[in-house]
Amino acid sequence: MTATTAPADVERPAHRDPDVLRWLGAYTASTTGDMVYHLALAWAAVHGGTPAQAGLVLALSAVMRALLMLGGGVVADRFGPRRIVISSDAVRCAVVLGLAALLALTSPGLWVLAVVALVFGAVDALFLPAVGALPPRIAAPAQLARVQGMRGLAYRISVLTGAPLGGLAVALGGPAAAFGAAGLLFAFSLPLLLTLRLKPLPTDGTAREGTTALRDLTDGLRYLRRHRVLGPLMIVVALSDLGFVGPLNVGLALLSDARGWGAAGIGWVLAGFGAGAGSASLVLTVRGRVPRAGAVLSWTIALGAVSIAALAYVPRLPVAVAVSVSIGLLAGLSGALCGALTQTESDPAYLGRVTSVSTFFSLGVAPLSFPLTGAAVGLWGPGPVFTASAAVCALGGVYGLLTPALRRAELPR
Template identity: 75%
Template sequence: MSAAVLAAAPPRPAHRDPRVLRWLGAYTASTLGDGVYHLALSWAAVRGGTPAEAGLVLAVSAVPRALLMLGGGVIADRFGPRRVVIASDAVRCLVVLALAALVLATAPALWTLAAVALVFGVLDALFMPAVGALPPRIAARDQLARVQGLRGLGQRAGAVLGAPLGGLAVALGGPGTAFAVAGLLFALSLPLLLGLRLNPLPTGAGTEAARRSTVLGDLTAGLRHLRGHRVLGPLMIVIALSDLGFVGPLNVGLALLSDQRGWGASGIGWILAGFGTGAAASSLLLGVKGRVPRAGAVLGWTMALGAVSVGALAHAPLLPLAVLLALSVGLLAGLSGALAGALLQTECDPAYLGRVSAVASLCSLGLAPLSFPLTGAAIGLWGTGPVFVASAAVCALAGAYGLLVPALRHAELPKG
């Protein structure tokens, strides 16, 4: 076959691209490792101290993650996302395997578990922006929606399978065995990542400026790029508002709602299973379909419609209805989240992608969880119904804002 024919051949879709599948395998293994690690850490902390001390151990990683996330974005852009992801997973593998050996040999002090959690928080601040910056370096722009769909499937696999796998490892051999399993999963991602080859960055203003700038200058330039962009700036506000309204009811409100309704722990499990099924279905759909026309408008409408399901969830009198509403939330939130990620990666200059991804991750994983205690306190004062409705209003505000900003409403994903 001639070189001209090869050049004219269309690129492979993401779900058939060996590079994308290699990245997806590494990401899924790492996500599973995270799930097993967190289950093992919580079990070891609960067995080793009081509930308050265990809660402190589990919360300590959030501090460096929030404080260092923006710096992690600068590092991803400066040194390349592949190097940062490989280094993060390698250090996580070594740390958690060392902890496994320590737990198997003796009962570690709580300060040891807290130190490991602190290290993981620092590594998360490096890992998350770098993961967000990788897809445009391994796939064509018209395949980024598919990549986000596949990434959503990897996240669902980690959420659904990680904790049960960790629980099984704890049941068979204790937390030491579970930590060892987590370390092996982190190790599994390394050969996949080491064989991954990235597309070079296009030469442009962003890359040229980065060669001459300081770290603080890099961060300032990334924030300036985000603030001045007609799509990315409004998109970041939409992401922040939707996460702020969504995560409180999902992470705190469901437990209180299930307790009030008498559904018990199994009720929480069924509702979360409904949400996970919906989110996985939307990710699978986007991963296969590849492109959603009028992506900006669909993003706004799915957020607005998902808000209706969030508000209705607290008023469901029967568990099957609550599961159906959770399925609806998962479908709509999964689709809007994947579209937001695809638009972010499509619109952003690749030289700034680590920093812009860091801001998005900070909104989702650094700032939004601050609403957890507020959600719990508000439910204690006013009950689940008003708080779920208020949270739904914040989600609806995110969708409405996206629809009211013309540049974001008319944003499109590239055609294949």
């Protein structure tokens, strides 16, 4: 598949660039479809087997995604991210629509859901590094921070609309209808992706001759280790995610139970976090650039860690919601800056592999803290566990501030 190349013209703001808007529309549709798919899979698995079997089916995607994520970065760099994103969405569309038809006509066993979960996890391992490597090929370097803000807003829209849409589809037509809706959303993204015009960057659509995938992977890891900004940035990502995801997922449910806030309390705290993260994305979308990006990134992670620790000690729900808004603001800003710095600092030939390493830490390694967080809260209560997790997160911010190259990193003007 040959990518269409954009002509050299006057730089346009990302929110007025048709290619960026097409990419954003495709990303929103695909991410919303992903939300609907996971809700439908959870519902079908719970009603098709025992709770343990349902948990196993749901875990298969995450395990497969983590195992193949680094390889997905190699594939994106070898063959170009555009064709990988298009191929991934096409496979997801076909698989999910096929499952919808199968469920409408018959009652397959749980093993069918397990196979679909495995396939979906493998495709996600290709899709995520590739979609992260696309923005530099459709937007000027000075617009990448704004693109990350727009992407953050799109993700929040997908979170807000995906779950209700999936729930409505299940209520009206069962899992078959929900899987069908997810497949149609994946299908909607395809024509938008096919009409993208790409800037000519090295290695788009070309495979490296005479090298193996393993050699490409080790070459990418070596590139990261030697890079003065990207190497430390990956350490910051790993530490901040490791300290962040446990409290804001498993820990939050246990904290709400201990405080007597109930399920509604979890919803309010998560809504506060979403509002804060969405506001940060909106500010970055409008502003377009943050001076001293490396220093701001590190400071927001360190200050966000303080908010995470504080969340465990507030006695009243309204105060907890206010704290969660601050966590969302700081996490949303640091996440967008991390994405923008990754894309502007990386050599285009390595961008897929660099993105895969960052995503591997966020979606592969960090979730491993879930059972540990749950067990620790059961033993010592939420306060010490939130504080310890916040310390790990703060360590990432402090490390960034103590690394001169990262602290002084700037986004292009």
